Amino acid sequence: MPSLERYDRQMRVEGWDQENLLKAGVLVVGVGATGCELAKNLTLMGLGNLILVDNDVVELSNLSRQMLFTDEDIGKPKVRVAKEKLLKMNPLVKIEDYYEDVRKLDPEIFEKVDVICSCLDNWPVRRWVNSIAVEFNKPLVDISMEGLYANLQTVIPGKTACLECYGEELIPREIQLAECTLRRRRPEDLVKDLEELNIKINLDLAEKLFEAGIKTLYDLKYSQAQVLEKIDNDVREKVREIQELLKPKTPALQSIAATISGIATTEVVKILHSENLGKIFSGLLVYDGYFSRFTIIKLKRKEECFVCGDYVKTEGTYLEVGIDETILDLKKKIAETFGFPDPEILYKKWKPDDSKTLRELSVENGDVIYVETSRRFTPLPVKLLLTDNIKK
Numbered sequence: 001m002p003s004l005e006r007y008d009r010q011m012r013v014e015g016w017d018q019e020n021l022l023k024a025g026v027l028v029v030g031v032g033a034t035g036c037e038l039a040k041n042l043t044l045m046g047l048g049n050l051i052l053v054d055n056d057v058v059e060l061s062n063l064s065r066q067m068l069f070t071d072e073d074i075g076k077p078k079v080r081v082a083k084e085k086l087l088k089m090n091p092l093v094k095i096e097d098y099y100e101d102v103r104k105l106d107p108e109i110f111e112k113v114d115v116i117c118s119c120l121d122n123w124p125v126r127r128w129v130n131s132i133a134v135e136f137n138k139p140l141v142d143i144s145m146e147g148l149y150a151n152l153q154t155v156i157p158g159k160t161a162c163l164e165c166y167g168e169e170l171i172p173r174e175i176q177l178a179e180c181t182l183r184r185r186r187p188e189d190l191v192k193d194l195e196e197l198n199i200k201i202n203l204d205l206a207e208k209l210f211e212a213g214i215k216t217l218y219d220l221k222y223s224q225a226q227v228l229e230k231i232d233n234d235v236r237e238k239v240r241e242i243q244e245l246l247k248p249k250t251p252a253l254q255s256i257a258a259t260i261s262g263i264a265t266t267e268v269v270k271i272l273h274s275e276n277l278g279k280i281f282s283g284l285l286v287y288d289g290y291f292s293r294f295t296i297i298k299l300k301r302k303e304e305c306f307v308c309g310d311y312v313k314t315e316g317t318y319l320e321v322g323i324d325e326t327i328l329d330l331k332k333k334i335a336e337t338f339g340f341p342d343p344e345i346l347y348k349k350w351k352p353d354d355s356k357t358l359r360e361l362s363v364e365n366g367d368v369i370y371v372e373t374s375r376r377f378t379p380l381p382v383k384l385l386l387t388d389n390i391k392k
């Protein structure tokens, strides 16, 4: 047992139990500005097992706020550099690093940790992380920031609201993307979409991308490693270049990152102490650095939430459809209702053709379909209520 003298001052905090930290595992998803801060705090405080996941490399423009990286780290995977620096800060912490898309991580890693921290800069992956946290019943601390503003939401699955409970109000809907994904698209459309953003590609490349299933700007932005693995090296290189150009370049400040990550760390530590250290924050905290103001928005968990609701776990959610609607109509409805831009439908273990109507597929009232989307860890069960039956 190593000496606890290192932690002497924090152990003087009333209710503190260093053992809680020493035996705990925390997963930090995203090692950007907030992820660096959070990982640094947990390391200094003596967490037992810290797991880092991120699929990016260090860039010059990161150095103004991603405090674990310095000039000589440019071009290296963030997780590798972070691990090295953190171990210098506290060699007693066990650190695992995964240089990959979080959605490719072995689910066992989510299962074994005590808290998941989402420090991401995009909603699609935040939604995915939220869904796996709920699935494995793991507390989630989600933080995000833009300019002088930052948000923090804690999710205790089954007890407090998850990110999707108020998704309609808080998450930008991606229906427009869905419409272009679902509409019959040609490689020319992709060339045109990119042209509007001043990115030029030739039709030949667009055709190759289509073959790999990359048909929209969205597909380009968030194509997962398994898609990229399948394509030729030169095309993959092009995709990487375009991804770089499409990356959101939102304004970001180190001081705001440090503020919100500091608060988040305290919440993680409180969760690990099961409230012996103080009441765990519930709801959404908004920090407004412009007016120097904190706002707390109370969020009550929604029973009918399609991610964390009790009903969806036992019965699935439902959707009203007409028997003569096609699978494509159904996909559009799903996109609008749940904000999934890329729904795939499984019916009786098959992926029915977009042009087929429900009547042709002999769908009956109350049949369940499964919706696969990159926004969820598990497919969403949806019970089909045939409107023709409802009217009767």
Ligand SMILES: [Zn+2]
Binding pocket: 161, 162, 163, 164, 165, 166, 302, 305, 306, 307, 308, 309
């Ligand atoms: Zn929810």
